[in-house]
Amino acid sequence: MLSHLATLLYPKVKSRHLTTPLLLNAFYWFSSLKHYFARLFPHFLQPMSSSSEDLLGYAPPIGEVLWTAMNAQIRALTGGDITKEEAVLSMDTWRALTELDAKAKEVEDIKRQTK
Structure with missing residues (x-):
């Protein structure tokens, strides 16, 4: 999934050429974007509750x-x-x-x- 995200951020880089730094950059970019949106829309974007899984x-x-x-x-x-x-x-x-x-x-x- 991270490779797919990275190819959106780096469309000229073929997925087989994605390096660890590019993948980490994509991860941090996505994480910071989620954090930014959570600050802008605090009532709508909330963490998932722990009840999203059952006991099993x-x-x-x-x-x-x-x-x-x-x-x-x-x-x-x-x-x-x-x-x-x-x-x-x-x-x-x-x-x-x-x-x-x-x-x-x-x-x-x-x-x-x-x-």
């Missing part, structure tokens, strides 16, 4: 987890109105993340008020 250590495949998360995000942005999906999918990423972060904050506020 089973966790759903990452593809399934990402698919479910993506569908939930699209649904949150469309408000459940499928006629808005095309507009949402063509939306600027920063705007979508800002809106998702605001919605996550609203949910946190409601949870806090109902306790």
Whole structure:
């Protein structure tokens, strides 16, 4: 997976020529990007809970987890109105993340008020 990420960062470098420093750089770049996004959108991007695995250590495949998360995000942005999906999918990423972060904050506020 890191090789795939590195080829996105270094499109002119063939995957067989990726050196350890390039792979480490890709890892640190991705990590810093995740950290940056977590600071910008603190309500939306939160660490996964430890309950994502059951007692036997089973966790759903990452593809399934990402698919479910993506569908939930699209649904949150469309408000459940499928006629808005095309507009949402063509939306600027920063705007979508800002809106998702605001919605996550609203949910946190409601949870806090109902306790």
